Amino acid sequence: MAALQLFILCVVLNMVLSSSQQIITTLPGFDGDLPFKLETGYIGVGQNDDVQLFYYFIESERSPEDDPLVLWLSGGPGCSGFSGLVFEIGPLSFDYEKSKVNLPKFLLNPYSWTKVANIIFLDAPVGTGFSYANTWQGYIMNDTLSAAQNYYFLRKWLIAHPSFLANPLYIGGDSYSGIIVPMIVQHISDGIDVGHRPRMNLKGYLLGNPLTDSTENQNSVPHFAYLNALISHEIYESAKRNCQGEYVNVDPSNGLCIADLENITECISRVNHAQIYEPSCRGPFISPRRKLFNWNRSIIEEDSLDFLSSPTQPAASGTWCRFHNYVYSYIWANDKTVQRAIGVQEGTVKYWVRCNQSLSYTKDVSSSLAYHRNLIKKGYQVLIYSGDVDMKVPYVATEAWIKSLNLTIETGWQPWFVEGQVAGYWYRYKEKNNYHLTFATVKGAGHTAPEYKPKECLGMIDRWFACHPL
Amino acid sequence: MAALQLFILCVVLNMVLSSSQQIITTLPGFDGDLPFKLETGYIGVGQNDDVQLFYYFIESERSPEDDPLVLWLSGGPGCSGFSGLVFEIGPLSFDYEKSKVNLPKFLLNPYSWTKVANIIFLDAPVGTGFSYANTWQGYIMNDTLSAAQNYYFLRKWLIAHPSFLANPLYIGGDSYSGIIVPMIVQHISDGIDVGHRPRMNLKGYLLGNPLTDSTENQNSVPHFAYLNALISHEIYESAKRNCQGEYVNVDPSNGLCIADLENITECISRVNHAQIYEPSCRGPFISPRRKLFNWNRSIIEEDSLDFLSSPTQPAASGTWCRFHNYVYSYIWANDKTVQRAIGVQEGTVKYWVRCNQSLSYTKDVSSSLAYHRNLIKKGYQVLIYSGDVDMKVPYVATEAWIKSLNLTIETGWQPWFVEGQVAGYWYRYKEKNNYHLTFATVKGAGHTAPEYKPKECLGMIDRWFACHPL
Structure with a gap:
């Protein structure tokens, strides 16, 4: 004892x-x-x-x-x-x-x-x-x-x-x-x-x-899109029927389902997934990385880094984007004075990012x-x-x-x-x-x-x- | 000829x-x-x-x-x-x-x-x-x-x-x-x-x-409320079943339907029907005149008249309400100088209102x-x-x-x-x-x-x- x-x-x-x-x-x-x-x-x-x-x-x-x-x-x-x-x-x-x-x-x-x-x-x-x-x-x-x-x-x-x-x-x-x-x-x-x-x-x-549940979550996106008038009832019903409710692990030979999903993607890919009524600040033309089904809010982060080299206010660049708000966090947290003030140990983190996507992480x-x-x-x-x-x-x-x-x-x-x-x-x-x-x-x-x-x-x-x- | x-x-x-x-x-x-x-x-x-x-x-x-x-x-x-x-x-x-x-x-x-x-x-x-x-x-x-x-x-x-x-x-x-x-x-x-x-x-x-179509329009409200997460799927399905999709001309002896409609009313009556994400500026406690199914945008008008006697900016009174925006129209259009400027014939209209609800009008x-x-x-x-x-x-x-x-x-x-x-x-x-x-x-x-x-x-x-x- x-x-x-x-x-x-x-x-x-x-x-x-x-x-x-x-x-x-x-x-x-x-x-x-x-x-x-x-x-x-x-x-x-x-x-x-x-x-x-x-x-x-x-x-x-x-x-x-x-x-x-x-x-x-x-x-x-x-x-x-x-x-x-x-x-x-x-x-x-x-x-x-x-x-x-x-x-x-x-x-x-x-x-x-x-x-x-x-x-x-x-x-x-x-x-x-x-x-x-x-x-x-x-x-x-x-x-x-x-x-x-x-x-x-x-x-x-x-x-x-x-x-x-x-x-x-x-x-x-x-x-x-x-x-x-x-x-x-x-x-x-x-x-x-x-x-x-x-x-x-x-x-x-x-x-x-x-x-x-990542699969169930991704499978709920067409339903949500239908509820919020982003896709039509017809497309939604067709996708449900053709894909049997499975929109993630799709049989590549299921042409009808794939056509429906392409239709859905066209309707929702340029909507802001984080808040469907706010502007989307990247389209497929800006980045091929945007995915149809993605819950990771950090995907828009890299864009905001562009503002760091801009001499003007982040928000002054056309369409208001919520992620402009995040830019100041990069500036602030990477300032050496700030890091000293909050007790960050020097040399431990090369560059602070709001959401680090380069983790060596297995889900x-x-x-x-x-x-x-x-x-x-x-x-x-x-x-x-x-x-x-x-x-x-x-x-x-x-x-x-x-x-x-x-x-x-x-x-x-x-x-x-x-x-x-x-x-x-x-x-x-x-x-x-x-x-x-x-x-x-x-x-x-x-x-x-x-x-x-x-x-x-x-x-x-x-x-x-x-x-x-x- | x-x-x-x-x-x-x-x-x-x-x-x-x-x-x-x-x-x-x-x-x-x-x-x-x-x-x-x-x-x-x-x-x-x-x-x-x-x-x-x-x-x-x-x-x-x-x-x-x-x-x-x-x-x-x-x-x-x-x-x-x-x-x-x-x-x-x-x-x-x-x-x-x-x-x-x-x-x-x-x-x-x-x-x-x-x-x-x-x-x-x-x-x-x-x-x-x-x-x-x-x-x-x-x-x-x-x-x-x-x-x-x-x-x-x-x-x-x-x-x-x-x-x-x-x-x-x-x-x-x-x-x-x-x-x-x-x-x-x-x-x-x-x-x-x-x-x-x-x-x-x-x-x-x-x-x-x-x-x-006024009846069809009113009957669509529960569906819309369900689509927009204002009522639950269960309440909506129950109402559809019990009321057979008819929410306006309800048989007074249909207790199940009436109970469902009361439930729906509780969920949506204090939401702003004109734009469900904007503040609602009158609740049932303010006015018993609010109806469950009403497309008439003038119903909120009378409230704004209260502001006419207020010495401050309409918008300065707490929660922002879109209808505060309408107040200036009452002041402007009832000004005699304005009426002369736009050629209104004197004595023809006692008081200008944005939406006149007292018409002698049969639909x-x-x-x-x-x-x-x-x-x-x-x-x-x-x-x-x-x-x-x-x-x-x-x-x-x-x-x-x-x-x-x-x-x-x-x-x-x-x-x-x-x-x-x-x-x-x-x-x-x-x-x-x-x-x-x-x-x-x-x-x-x-x-x-x-x-x-x-x-x-x-x-x-x-x-x-x-x-x-x-």
């Missing part, structure tokens, strides 16, 4: 010693002291801590000791936690009016989820944002390993921040995190069962426009449905929300896998409101073990929802954390 | 003598001379010309002698032509930043359809805008009489403007004009057949988000489908377009009646583009007699489309007038 305790102590000590952290009170681009508490740091994971995961931690601006603690992942894989922080749910956003190409300026986001929660924005997997490996082997990654490393990260982070051990813990993320988050939750849940230290106060998980888990099914048994609180005009991970795909779980309906489809406006629709399932799954659409939001409807999403998350009806 | 000629001459003289017109070069609220040619006037119709229809005529800014001549009606019934002129397809719009509550200012609309067409904006039926009757009997109106009066108006207008007799003539309008416009076209067509003077160079007609034609069916035989060009997120006259209702005509498809469903962006989708039917019917959706546009997507709609109409593919 003494030997076991000594072993645990050693593990814990090793966990703490291999991490670094610092409190940041000012940031280049933000005038004056930050009005919230920001910490950044690295935590070593993997063999001999050869993988160093970088994070941004922001304390709740309400009641840090009582509010939930959320570990947040931005998807991709390869999208930096900083992207979640400045473009989605964090307290900062770029001030596009006052920013200059070489001098990005920040604004405060009045709808930050840090108004109601403590949030760790994690650069994961390795190769994402400022996270790096000391060995080339460390960069070889897959879903399984990434989830395990994220779990290990969280254990070490909590050991280093014991004051947050008692807070309700949630794991969250969007897009590709739909694969990783349930796996992390499973690790935590298993860890609780076998008595891993530190003991985590896991309450549940939340996912926005989450990829859950070894094509569906996370089995994890959801397992976790139902545990009594967690689950929130799944979908911007309803996102064609990358269409809400119909999400609805379909939720229905396939055959849960017991507690509350049927109904509107939820923010400031008297219908912000979307929701329903809730309940199982005997107190497991609750809430599904919510966010009306008019894209991939992912808080970037498009920040006010509405803060309203949603605040109520959900408080266990109120949406 | 001489007697007949004399009779025609008398008719024509009477037609000309009973009209008044004036050229307007400056307008209160617009700095400097108008950069387009505006004429306003009255034309007498009805018994002894007791009905005086007011119009705004704007010459094409391109080539008035070659460009089409369009008679435009704004629907309602009761919506002023001025509304079409400043909020939809005309060259002026209010400058919301520079306007003050007592001093509306105009901007030029770069996407005015008068860039490519001569347009008569008509205040019809009587009681609409500045149109009035000299007798109380003159105010008693219905669809049949209104269409006949509009036809008579156009004949007189063309006699007074013979230089436009050779221009390609189109009749157009939106919303409730879906009932009236085909009837006017039928009158013109019949008139051509029987040799009415002046002989009109009728080429076709165009309708935006047009009401065509005696519940469907204009038979008119469309008749007109197919005549070889006209027809454009029907639908903002695809309008729930007042949902595009699915419009598609359904077009399909019911069983025409021959010439071009299948495909995207159309403006500035490289998918602006909507279109297809075209062709009949042997050279009749073409084009149906186009306008992506992301509400009721009615040019108000929401002006640039796209100008692109659409310019190509359509030129007989190009969309």
Whole structure:
């Protein structure tokens, strides 16, 4: 028993010693002291801590000791936690009016989820944002390993921040995190069962426009396109008939199906898949890389890099494109002064990109449905929300896998409101073990929802954390 | 023969003598001379010309002698032509930043359809805008009489403007004009057949988000709501089953259907029916008059009147509402200086409203489908377009009646583009007699489309007038 305790102590000590952290009170681009508490740091994971995961931690601006603690992942894989922080749910956003190409300026986001929660924005997997490996082997990654490393990260982070051990813990993320988050939750849940230290106060998980099953997701695109008047009922019915609902793994000799899919592709390929009513800023004539079925929001990233060499404001170049907004993140995060200010170790990351597509990453888990099914048994609180005009991970795909779980309906489809406006629709399932799954659409939001409807999403998350009806 | 000629001459003289017109070069609220040619006037119709229809005529800014001549009606019934002129397809719009509550200012609309067409904006039926009757009997109106009066108006207008007799003539309008416009076209067509003077160079007609069959339109609302994630698939299927697709004339003893409709009403009643992604500015708590199935865009008008007594900018009062934009039209059009400037006869109209709901009007034609069916035989060009997120006259209702005509498809469903962006989708039917019917959706546009997507709609109409593919 003494030997076991000594072993645990050693593990814990090793966990703490291999991490670094610092409190940041000012940031280049933000005038004056930050009005919230920001910490950044690295935590070593993997063999001999050869993988160093970088994070941004922001304390709740309400009641840090009582509010939930959320570990947040931005998807991709390869999208930096900083992207979640400045473009989605964090307290900062770029001030596009006052920013200059070489001098990005920040604004405060009045709808930050840090108004109601403590949030760790994690650069994961390795190769994402400022996270790096000391060995080339460390960069070889897959879903399984990434989830395990994220779990290990969280254990070490909590050991280093014991004051947050008692807070309700949630794991969250969007897009590709739909694969990783349930796996992390499973690790935590298993860890609780076998008595891993530190003991985590896991309450549940939340996912926005989450990829859950890549094939099913891709197969839902024609249905979504039909629902939203992007293809005709005739084309949709013909494709359903000729392709038997399978639009990904198509028999090359099935000419009728292929003709239908070409028809569908012609109709939707130049629509902005992330938000079908916003401009699309690349057509097939710009890049042959655009795919019919693609949930990866980073595909448009490279275009924005062109702006870095432009002497004018990103948005001044014709059609407004949402990805112009991302340009300042490249400038800011690659500034040496900035990197020093947030404690980035020099020489570790050559060039910061918002979503790194050059990871050495194997997607070894094509569906996370089995994890959801397992976790139902545990009594967690689950929130799944979908911007309803996102064609990358269409809400119909999400609805379909939720229905396939055959849960017991507690509350049927109904509107939820923010400031008297219908912000979307929701329903809730309940199982005997107190497991609750809430599904919510966010009306008019894209991939992912808080970037498009920040006010509405803060309203949603605040109520959900408080266990109120949406 | 001489007697007949004399009779025609008398008719024509009477037609000309009973009209008044004036050229307007400056307008209160617009700095400097108008950069387009505006004429306003009255034309007498009805018994002894007791009905005086007011119009705004704007010459094409391109080539008035070659460009089409369009008679435009704004629907309602009761919506002023001025509304079409400043909020939809005309060259002026209010400058919301520079306007003050007592001093509306105009901007030029770069996407005015008068860039490519001569347009008569008509205040019809009587009681609409500045149109009035000299007798109380003159105010008693219905669809049949209104269409006949509009036809008579156009004949007189063309006699007074013979230089436009050779221009390609189109009749157009939106919303409730879906009932009236085909009837006017039928009158013109019949008139051509029987040799009415002046002989009109009728080429076709165009309708935006047009009401065509009121019952079918109302029955399409649940389908549209389902397609757009406002109600669940389950509720929709249940309602279809229980109500047998009939949601208007419901058997009061059909409890299951009534329960489903209550469910649907709860889901959609607080959504903005004119554009489902824009804020709704009245809920059931504001007004019990909101109906589940209502295509009348004037229902929100009265609210905006409240702003007239407000000392601040209309838009400064919390949630942005599109109908705040309409407030300046009330201030401007009720200003005596303005009325003198545009030649309004003093004492004829007590108070100008954008959409007059207090007409003494009987809707005696519940469907204009038979008119469309008749007109197919005549070889006209027809454009029907639908903002695809309008729930007042949902595009699915419009598609359904077009399909019911069983025409021959010439071009299948495909995207159309403006500035490289998918602006909507279109297809075209062709009949042997050279009749073409084009149906186009306008992506992301509400009721009615040019108000929401002006640039796209100008692109659409310019190509359509030129007989190009969309």
